[in-house]
Amino acid sequence: MISNLALAISPETQSLITLVMMALILTLFYYAILKSIPPSTQEVLTTKVIVRCINEDHEEQRTFQKGMYIGKILDEKCPKCSSSLYIHRIYAENMFEEKTTRKP
Numbered sequence: 001m002i003s004n005l006a007l008a009i010s011p012e013t014q015s016l017i018t019l020v021m022m023a024l025i026l027t028l029f030y031y032a033i034l035k036s037i038p039p040s041t042q043e044v045l046t047t048k049v050i051v052r053c054i055n056e057d058h059e060e061q062r063t064f065q066k067g068m069y070i071g072k073i074l075d076e077k078c079p080k081c082s083s084s085l086y087i088h089r090i091y092a093e094n095m096f097e098e099k100t101t102r103k104p
């Protein structure tokens, strides 16, 4: 059945099919290589700040602003208990890793 089909196709068509197949395989191979290379590992860091209530009943994340330091008491009050808010943590966050969570 397969041999009959092969005979029905002219040698020119056969070579054309082979060429198209090779091109397809090469394209797939090219994309496979492209995907295996990790995208730009350039780090995009943002400084995040964890603001906490002194009674530890409230916590929020903010972006770092000039003049912030760990332990600083803010002028704002806790939305839950109206106590003072202070800066609990300051850390750098990698935006790139956050966006592409490839690792399970």
Ligand SMILES: [Zn+2]
Pocket (backbone or CB within 6 Å): 053, 054, 055, 056, 057, 058, 078, 079, 080, 081, 082, 083
């Ligand atoms: Zn509070």
